[in-house]
Amino acid sequence: MGKVTGFLEFGRSERPYRPIGERVRHWQEFVVPLGDEATRKQAARCMDCGIPFCHNGCPVNNQIPDWNDLVYRDDWREALVNLHSTNNFPEFTGRICPAPCEEACVLNINDDPVTIKTIECAIVDKGFEEGWVLPQPAAARTAKRVAVVGSGPAGMAAAQQLARAGHDVVLMEKEDRIGGLLRYGIPDFKMEKHLIDQRMEQMAAEGVTFRTGAHVGVNVDVEELLAAHDAVVLAGGAEAPRDLAGTPGRDLDGIHFAMDFLPQQNRINAGDPAPADRIDATGRKLVVIGGGDTGSDCIGTSTRQGAERIVQLEIFDEPEENPDLSLVWPYWPRRLRISSSQKEGSEQRYEIETMAFLGDAAGRVRALAPRRG
Numbered sequence: 001m002g003k004v005t006g007f008l009e010f011g012r013s014e015r016p017y018r019p020i021g022e023r024v025r026h027w028q029e030f031v032v033p034l035g036d037e038a039t040r041k042q043a044a045r046c047m048d049c050g051i052p053f054c055h056n057g058c059p060v061n062n063q064i065p066d067w068n069d070l071v072y073r074d075d076w077r078e079a080l081v082n083l084h085s086t087n088n089f090p091e092f093t094g095r096i097c098p099a100p101c102e103e104a105c106v107l108n109i110n111d112d113p114v115t116i117k118t119i120e121c122a123i124v125d126k127g128f129e130e131g132w133v134l135p136q137p138a139a140a141r142t143a144k145r146v147a148v149v150g151s152g153p154a155g156m157a158a159a160q161q162l163a164r165a166g167h168d169v170v171l172m173e174k175e176d177r178i179g180g181l182l183r184y185g186i187p188d189f190k191m192e193k194h195l196i197d198q199r200m201e202q203m204a205a206e207g208v209t210f211r212t213g214a215h216v217g218v219n220v221d222v223e224e225l226l227a228a229h230d231a232v233v234l235a236g237g238a239e240a241p242r243d244l245a246g247t248p249g250r251d252l253d254g255i256h257f258a259m260d261f262l263p264q265q266n267r268i269n270a271g272d273p274a275p276a277d278r279i280d281a282t283g284r285k286l287v288v289i290g291g292g293d294t295g296s297d298c299i300g301t302s303t304r305q306g307a308e309r310i311v312q313l314e315i316f317d318e319p320e321e322n323p324d325l326s327l328v329w330p331y332w333p334r335r336l337r338i339s340s341s342q343k344e345g346s347e348q349r350y351e352i353e354t355m356a357f358l359g360d361a362a363g364r365v366r367a368l369a370p371r372r373g
């Protein structure tokens with residue numbers, strides 16, 4: 001434990017965001033790092049709990065108190081080694097993970113939790129800045145061939161670990177760029193895509209080969225894939241949308257799934273031409289159905305495109321901002337969370353179910369029929 005009284009001396013301090021009026025005019029990230037010294041103070045708040053609930057709250061079991069201590073002691077490089085021992089890509093999670101570790105933090109019971117996600121991101125960003133993130137090629141090759149199908153974070157991590165174990169790994173992706181939902185589902189303003197590219201450079205140096213446009217079962221024969229490899233890892237994503245099938249008017253023009261909308265903008269940001277069927281919120285009044293992170297991503301993207309008005313519908317009731325944690329801690333509580341995108345200019349409506357979509361004479365959606373409660 002770095003500073004025994006750190007949690008008594010220092011309050012929680014989070015990374016600020018750039019002003020709304022500025023950030024909605026571009027597609028870059030807008031979270032401002034705290035800087036080394038302020039981050040070390042935040043790390044000093046960690047109590048190095050006998051039972052670190054943060055560790056179990058973290059889906060990859062990051063050894064959080066260990067690297068908090070290392071950051072407090074200014075040993076960032078060792079903190080990076082420790083962080084990488086459980087997490088191949090902390091620069092992704094340090095940006096887009098919802099941080100269940102912080103809800104599970106013991107300090108969260110009667111104080112503000114440690115800014116774990118901020119510290120994680122600072123460690124790995126510093127690692128890249130300092131040139132500490134280097135390829136780790138295997139000392140010996142096994143001559144085993146492994147295909148990893150799906151290049152989202154799970155597929156990338158599997159490919160990297162397998163390559164470091166000495167196997168010949170090909171990472172296969174059906175789209176035209178590696179990264180899965182990281183590449184095309186997460187808006188650039190939440191995670192810039194050069195972060196994927198710099199990891200790909202490391203992985204290529206470790207022996208991973210990348211194959212895009214390879215849709216197994218469509219343009220890649222399954223039997224041939226199995227015959228050519230000693231093992232195949234299936235790391236496909238979860239792209240099936242939740243439809244409102246059967247809702248009257250569902251087939252009207254102007255009703256889109258998030259994953260038809262969001263990738264288009266990321267592709268345009270990457271330099272691709274706008275598709276002929278571009279979904280463009282510029283000047284539109286729109287409704288986002290769904291109150292979760294995907295809905296927020298649609299709001300942030302629509303705001304930057306220049307939507308006139310955005311209303312978001314959530315089927316559940318409005319949760320409390322400060323639920324009784326004695327009933328749920330260390331688990332993920334249902335609480336009111338207003339995302340950065342929601343704050344940029346949108347209205348939220350709770351307990352709303354969509355009963356029907358109403359169209360105009362041209363077959364385009366113009367309204368929906370809601371039901372409260």
Ligand code: SF4
Nearest residue numbers: 046047049054105106
């Ligand atoms: S639960 Fe919180 S205070 Fe305890 S070790 Fe984890 S981060 Fe530190």
